[in-house]
Structure formats: structure tokens, C-alpha cells
Amino acid sequence: MAHDSIEHLRASMHESSLEGIFGQLTQEQNHRGVADHILEVMQA
Amino acid sequence: MLEVCALTKRFSGIPVVEDVSFTLQPGEILGYVGPNGAGKTTTVKMIIGLLEPSEGQVRSQGRSVIEDLPRFQARIGYVPEEPHLYPHLSGREYLQLAGRLRGLPRPILEFKIDEFLRLFSLWEDRHGPVSAYSKGMRQKILLSAALLHNPDLLILDEPLSGLDVTTALVLRELLESLAAQGRMILYSSHVLDVLEKVCSQVLILC
Numbered sequence: 106m107a108h109d110s111i112e113h114l115r116a117s118m119h120e121s122s123l124e125g126i127f128g129q130l131t132q133e134q135n136h137r138g139v140a141d142h143i144l145e146v147m148q149a
Numbered sequence: 150m151l152e153v154c155a156l157t158k159r160f161s162g163i164p165v166v167e168d169v170s171f172t173l174q175p176g177e178i179l180g181y182v183g184p185n186g187a188g189k190t191t192t193v194k195m196i197i198g199l200l201e202p203s204e205g206q207v208r209s210q211g212r213s214v215i216e217d218l219p220r221f222q223a224r225i226g227y228v229p230e231e232p233h234l235y236p237h238l239s240g241r242e243y244l245q246l247a248g249r250l251r252g253l254p255r256p257i258l259e260f261k262i263d264e265f266l267r268l269f270s271l272w273e274d275r276h277g278p279v280s281a282y283s284k285g286m287r288q289k290i291l292l293s294a295a296l297l298h299n300p301d302l303l304i305l306d307e308p309l310s311g312l313d314v315t316t317a318l319v320l321r322e323l324l325e326s327l328a329a330q331g332r333m334i335l336y337s338s339h340v341l342d343v344l345e346k347v348c349s350q351v352l353i354l355c
Contacts, residue, residue, distance in 0.1 A: 124314075124318065127314055128318075131315075136315070136318040136319045136321075136322050137322050139268055139319045139322075140319050140320075140322035140323040140325075140326055141322075141326065142264075142268055143265070143268055143296065143319070143323055144323065144326050144327070144330075146260075146261050146264040146265060146268070146296075147261075147296050147297075147299045148299055149257060149260060149261060149264075
């Protein structure tokens, strides 16, 4: 969990966007990879 | 190329959409934005053939889409603003229905459904009734249904509505890839910062 001002989170995590902070904190999947897989399935 | 020419819609003589014209080129993501009640959804419904324009026309590859509406509609993937789904169907059953209506061969359809259910994190809930799904889950089903038949024209009406952050980011990447392949995307929304990140062109209704 992270609870702080957005400005402080940006500074402490060296991220310029909330999107980047979210990605770091949740260690989410590779969005580009999932999108590429969806594209492959569409074209199957 | 998609051409929207002087589209107008009146209900009981009252104009809801008036003289809207634009073109959508292959590879373009066109943001369509305007205040509530400006006629965004009505425009979208006229383009896909759900509403008949009072005046004007929609042209694709130089010909009026009315000349062969089913053929034009077969090329469209549409995500409506409201995720109205048959509540008694499961997510899987809904996608089977959508795929059959699109005429997809069963083995390919089943493969695509399984993959989409996994990729959109719906696998565990695939047999549950849509009525028990969250808004975001229903939105993922609508997105999957819109992509099943590999459309070259995507018409999205507030597609991020209810989606979790991860899926929203995946969708953004996907739209960039689809545009890079030369597909056309009309993205209707009132969220300006999303449009700024996603769209290459913007049309502002005022």
C-alpha cells in the first residue's frame, strides 16, 4: 500500500506519472505483451 | 477511409445532431468529444446503422454504407457506452452468441473466446451469469465481443468505463497497435486527458 501525496510519491519513486507509480507498486503484467497477445488472437 | 457527411438527426423536429462531418483515415484514432447531450452517442448510432440519419450520409471507401449495410457492419467492432448484456447468459455464452452472429467457425470462435477470457482475467467467472458481473467485467465482455471478428473499424463509446487500471492500459496499447496496422478507430469520450493520450486527431462537438 502507498498513501502519500502524489507529488511525494512521484519524487520518492522517480516516476513522472501516476501511471508509472501504479505500475511499479503493483508490478503489473507487461501491458504491451498482453495487448500483442490480444492482437494475435483477433487475427487467428 | 470513412466519411461522415453532414449528418443530422432530429427527434420530433428537434435537432440532436446537426451537420456533423469528418473523415477517419486508416491508422487514425479520432477522439470524438463534446459536452453531455451534444450528440456523441447519437452520431455513433447513425454511423453503425442503429439510427437512420434525418439528413446526411456515411460513406466507406467512397460508397454510401446504406448500399450494403450488413457488409459495412461486418467490418465494425462496436463497444457501446452502456454495457447492456443478456443477464441470464454467462460471459462465455454471450461471446459464443456474438461470435455465431458474426459467422465465425466454431473451432476458431472457441479458441478466441478461451484466449480472451484469460487475457481479460475473466476465466474464473466465465460460467457465471453476466448479471453477477461488475461493470468492469461486463465492459471486458463487450470489448471481447467487439474484437472477436477482427474488425478494421472500431467504434468505441466511453470504452474505459468501469475498467480497472491494468485493463485500461492494455487497451491503450492495443489501440496503438491496431492503428499502426492501418485500422480506423473512432473513440468517443468526455475524458479529455484520456483522449490526449490515446488519439491522434480530435473532433470537438460544440
